Amino acid sequence: MDPEKIFIIVPSYNEAAVIQQTLRPLLDCGYRVVVVDDGSTDNTGSQLQCLPVTCIQHIMNLGQGAALQTGMTYALCQGAEIIVHFDADGQHNHRDITRLVQPVLEGRADVALGSRFLNKEHIREIPPLKRILLRLATLFTIIVSGIRLTDTHNGFRAFSRAAAQRITIHENGMAHASEIIHAIARAKLSYIEIPVRIVYTQYSRTKGQSIFNSINILFDFILGRFLR
């Protein structure tokens, strides 16, 4: 498939320090890159000007879930055949995209979800506390959605066009990860997990979610489900 039909959605909030080094390998592979600048207050916007990417700017910070939905809506309007979610902080490896997209391209699955827990080496690289939290989040999602996954809060995902059209993210914040899994279950989409490596740099650890925020995410998801 023409890599131009593969849209990589990169939600970005105050990532000026790393955004260029995250995007360059994606552009080298020929993908269509859509960066959603979610109301950054640093110079993320100016860092993007010298790159051949589509930059969609939110005039205020809404959250990663909202940024992903904006990117998906835009990509679908532009005729995307495959949509990939990719983090801006450099945690994801661009080489994994090919493996992630493959089952969707071949029609083996509507959605391919990255997982850190399918490869023993990858598991060892996860900080211990984060590992416990991720396991608990996975258990919670299995109970709520009935989908058996090994890593529900992995932001590396690929959707076919048809799947992306059937998923709408309502959760603006980080609860979108659970919401997406729930939407996959509700829409009865076929899915597959692909082992991916997440690189934990000092930068990404600083930018990552705190333990206390996981409680907020839990509340947002539960309340969101009941109130919608």
Place this chain on the structure above:
Amino acid sequence: MMVIQAVLFVLLCVAAVIFCKYFSHHMAGRLLVLAIGLVLFVFILFPPLAHRAAWLLGVGRGVDLIFYLAHAFLLILVGMLYIKQKKQQAIITELIRNISIDRAHRQDNHRP
């Protein structure tokens, strides 16, 4: 009438006006506020009634009953405000999304 009863009565009236204005398009909310206002009005004017009601409900003192009712009312209020805030957030998100995508489309059209 004691001074405290007069003060509470005035505060209750002010609160009722504010809430009715806030729930101007929400009949259920208005009725809820009206019902709570009436109960409080009766309790302010006839304090022994609160004690009697508490005894009937097995709560203990009248002040305990009012304390529990106030908690329940506040919880309902917080819930209603949360829903309202979520709805407004969804509208703002949609607006910002439409504006930003529209701008991106215009930039695409101007690209060589």
